[in-house]
Amino acid sequence: MYNSWFQKLLLLLVIVGGINWGVYGIWGLDLVGWLLGGSLGWLARTVFIIVGIAALALLPALFSSNEERRPEAGRA
Numbered sequence: 039m040y041n042s043w044f045q046k047l048l049l050l051l052v053i054v055g056g057i058n059w060g061v062y063g064i065w066g067l068d069l070v071g072w073l074l075g076g077s078l079g080w081l082a083r084t085v086f087i088i089v090g091i092a093a094l095a096l097l098p099a100l101f102s103s104n105e106e107r108r109p110e111a112g113r114a
Contacts, residue, residue, distance in 0.1 A: 045099070051092035 058070050070085050071077030 045096075048092040048096050052096060053091050055086075055089035055093065
């Protein structure tokens with residue numbers, strides 16, 4: 039499904055964002071903000087923006103069919 043390194047990187051960023059939201063929902067702790075100097079700090083906000091862009095970039099994969107994602111028969 040995710041063949042290119044770029045798609046894998048995007049997926050990793052979205053997973054980080056999901057874990058952050060899960061921890062925030064359970065314990066009320068914003069891990070990204072805590073690790074990077076507060077939720078309103080420029081570094082944490084940059085990470086939030088990058089994770090959001092990664093999620094938007096993965097949207098087309100949600101709507102593509104399996105045939106479009108399947109590698110060609112001749113490729114190894």
